[in-house]
Amino acid sequence: MEARARTAEAAGLGGQVPRLAARLKAPVQTLASLLLATSVAALAQTSLPTLVQADGTLNPAWRFVGFPKAKADISPTRFEAGRVDGVAAVQVVTASSYGTLVHEGSGPAPVWLRWRWRLDTPLSGGTAQPDILTKAGDDAALKVCVMFEHALDRVPFVERTILRIARRVSGEALPAATVCYVWDSTHPALTQGPNPYTKRVRFISLQGRGAPLARWAQESRDVAADFATLFADELPEGAALPRVTRVLLGADSDNTTSTSSGWVADLHWTERGP
Template sequence: MSRLAPLCFWAALLTQGAWAQTPQPMAPLLNADGSASTAWRFVGFPKKQADLPPTLFEAGKVDQQAGLKVSTDASYGTWVNRWSGSPPGKLQWRWRLDEPLSGGKRSADLLSKGGDDAALKVCVMFDHPLDRVPFVERTVLRIARSISGENLPAATVCYVWDSAGPAPLEGVNPYTRRVRFISLQGRNSPLTRWTSESRDVAKDFATLFADELPKGAQTPAADVPPVTTVLIGADSDNTASKSTGWVADLRWAP
């Protein structure tokens, strides 16, 4: 059962109901009046997994610019939007880190279970064909899906602002290979300043999950599965630390 826990917590990110058949614009993080959009919702750990304090997601302003404030305190949480379809273009957003992970029991380290915390992250989940997943991982995922009753994602790409490590860095989540990441900002990145990002999600998936794409594919990006969910996250439960950051203007750009 312990091997299933890292997969099972992703079950809470999925909701019931049919997915859209045609790509739709991503819902904005904020409404026109500056309030948080109800098209996004908070998801934390399932209660049966852990009784963790929630990461806080709050609409606000910093330097007179509207955004979503993300605050952790030995906590875990995600801000989730159901979006389905092939990546229509680049995923773009602005973010800033005001307070990196600090004051904890141990240092953050994205490559270790004890330090697997991120002050900010933007993740994209994919409807990855199960037959592309290696046998052992596929078996674990099937069991986790059966236990949770949810169609757990077989592949997730996360873009991370890493408080402690170097950037850029590509890696695999220490709990599960179903989640792979790219740290875009690292320990030497400037704080308290907005930074813009623009990522070719299909290309990044083809790079991070190259070992699970059809062999001999002439255009790997053409074999990238559909997106199912986009989320913002931050966690500091492993290190028992604190952090504060902001995310704004998350959208698909043609």
């Protein structure tokens, strides 16, 4: 049984608001659960604190957020500060689990987001094949995501209605747009698309099938360009990038009941490109 609730099909919901609200119960619960797992109150700052403090411990400015217990009893992904190849980093370990480290910050994003990461053990040993394009396989051994204050009037009607109801039910300012960079060992690098549960989350696979394991990979992403590519259908020509509300790193293996292990280091904003 999938850990996350199934999303009902949007087609055929009709135009009557009461019936729409009733029939949207499943997708509302799904969206609220997924986005609550990363949604916390935003603070007025855009710089990213170091992941690991000078004393070698995790920086408390990065807050752990797991899957809501009221929705499913999913084990937390494990985050530990450490060193590998002389680099201070956060080790990210999954075992049929879900979890993120979230930094809260509201403001215009500097252009480039940079970090290093390495995957030591890809998702394996589970009951389902990892496949980020499907609900049953929607897990990621490593991911870095940016959440945006996207205008609701740019979101399609049905999704906008679902999001509004989910916000009301959860009491949280759930994000209308999230860009995720993932390490995926199933598909080729640069595979991209919407999350199979909700189009409010869209992804790019930066490291794909055949990427070297246990070796650092440097990433540098033009976040504005990636947002414009992934949300092109919701971004008017010439419109500015929405404000960033938070940045997170994480991993999950709850859908496939897999295990994985990797590291993330040096996550920061910069004005300069690669």
